[in-house]
Amino acid sequence: MLTLGIETSCDETAAAVVRDGRAVLSSVVASQADLHAQFGGVVPEVASRRHMELICPVVEQALSQAQAQLGQMDAIAVTQGPGLIGSLLVGMSAAKAYAYALRKPLVAVNHVEGHVYANYLNGGEMQCPAVCLVASGGHSDIVFIEQPGVYKILGWTRDDAAGEALDKVARLLGLGWPGGPAIEACAKEGDAHAFDLPRASFPGSFDFSFSGPKTAVARLWQACRRSAELGAPGEGPCRGAVADVAASFQEAVVDALVGHTRKAAAWAGARELLLAGGVASNALLRQRVAAAAAELGLPFRCPPTWLCTDNAAMIAAAGYHALQRRGPDSLDVDTFSALPLAQHI
Numbered sequence: 001m002l003t004l005g006i007e008t009s010c011d012e013t014a015a016a017v018v019r020d021g022r023a024v025l026s027s028v029v030a031s032q033a034d035l036h037a038q039f040g041g042v043v044p045e046v047a048s049r050r051h052m053e054l055i056c057p058v059v060e061q062a063l064s065q066a067q068a069q070l071g072q073m074d075a076i077a078v079t080q081g082p083g084l085i086g087s088l089l090v091g092m093s094a095a096k097a098y099a100y101a102l103r104k105p106l107v108a109v110n111h112v113e114g115h116v117y118a119n120y121l122n123g124g125e126m127q128c129p130a131v132c133l134v135a136s137g138g139h140s141d142i143v144f145i146e147q148p149g150v151y152k153i154l155g156w157t158r159d160d161a162a163g164e165a166l167d168k169v170a171r172l173l174g175l176g177w178p179g180g181p182a183i184e185a186c187a188k189e190g191d192a193h194a195f196d197l198p199r200a201s202f203p204g205s206f207d208f209s210f211s212g213p214k215t216a217v218a219r220l221w222q223a224c225r226r227s228a229e230l231g232a233p234g235e236g237p238c239r240g241a242v243a244d245v246a247a248s249f250q251e252a253v254v255d256a257l258v259g260h261t262r263k264a265a266a267w268a269g270a271r272e273l274l275l276a277g278g279v280a281s282n283a284l285l286r287q288r289v290a291a292a293a294a295e296l297g298l299p300f301r302c303p304p305t306w307l308c309t310d311n312a313a314m315i316a317a318a319g320y321h322a323l324q325r326r327g328p329d330s331l332d333v334d335t336f337s338a339l340p341l342a343q344h345i
């Protein structure tokens with residue numbers, strides 16, 4: 001069975017063809033990063049206009065890379081939310097048009113569930129209950145998977161998402177956008193213990209908060225810049241300080257993500273530990289979650305980096321499994337900018 005996946009929740013126009021919910025025959029991601037970099041972040045109106053220009057060519061490219069015809073698709077899976085509403089609407093409208101024209105089932109997918117299913121592309125069976133940390137620009141969710149399609153949120157962020165905090169700190173340090181990869185690259189030259197940044201935790205909760213360390217960095221950076229020997233951010237003699245701040249902030253974010261996830265997985269009696277979302281591309285986070293899983297004696301899964309950041313193969317995978325479980329959605333299904341995957345315990 002071939003599923004055409006479509007993902008346009010933020011600033012990536014993506015389409016993919018996936019066989020039986022597992023084998024990625026093609027995955028095309030047209031990033032708008034260059035377009036938004038000049039603004040230092042995603043501009044929603046600009047993103048939806050670019051999605052409109054790109055959606056049909058991207059779908060055509062995905063079909064051609066998979067050496068498949070549109071008429072061979074057995075189902076269309078599309079992101080329903082959460083995300084930018086104008087962006088979501090472009091993908092949803094295209095998906096409805098394809099489903100209607102082909103008389104094939106349409107299945108609406110939660111973006112966060114898509115990230116979870118990136119773990120099962122190219123093999124493997126889900127072992128429930130499982131715990132998955134989904135860390136991205138919009139989410140820092142500890143997802144409990146009781147059984148396929150049945151979720152609870154064990155912890156989420158009370159303010160910024162992990163990726164959002166990395167993006168903001170990178171901007172502050174003059175490292176550019178998107179910030180996660182920039183912080184990771186810069187941190188390689190720095191000392192992760194140069195600055196002791198705060199880690200937030202809430203009694204009786206696995207929730208995160210990244211605004212504390214972010215504000216601490218802002219104060220620290222102001223002080224750095226005021227001191228006589230430092231120049232403009234990211235340049236000259238300031239370079240060493242930037243790397244130390246980047247490394248210390250990365251350490252604080254990773255430490256919180258891993259610590260809370262480890263505790264949540266132990267508490268929930270997980271049988272496997274998963275990692276997903278754009279921030280899961282981060283090598284330090286991958287190493288630390290793998291180590292936490294090993295300590296707990298759990299199998300660990302994490303998608304390859306190209307399936308961590310937003311893509312449509314993960315939407316096709318989640319859509320395929322949802323279709324088997326609950327059947328298709330009707331063609332009047334809506335999109336939602338806020339669409340919680342599940343209730344928070």
Ligand code: KG4
Pocket residue numbers: 010135136137138139162163164166167178179180181184277278279280281282283308309310
């Ligand atoms: O999953 P994703 O592509 O989009 C959302 O659903 O938000 O995640 C994007 C986020 C951005 O905040 C980006 O800075 C972060 O993932 N990111 C990283 C890395 N690569 C992307 N964060 C840390 N280290 C990375 N290597």
Ligand code: ZN
Pocket residue numbers: 111115136137277278309310
């Ligand atoms: Zn995402």
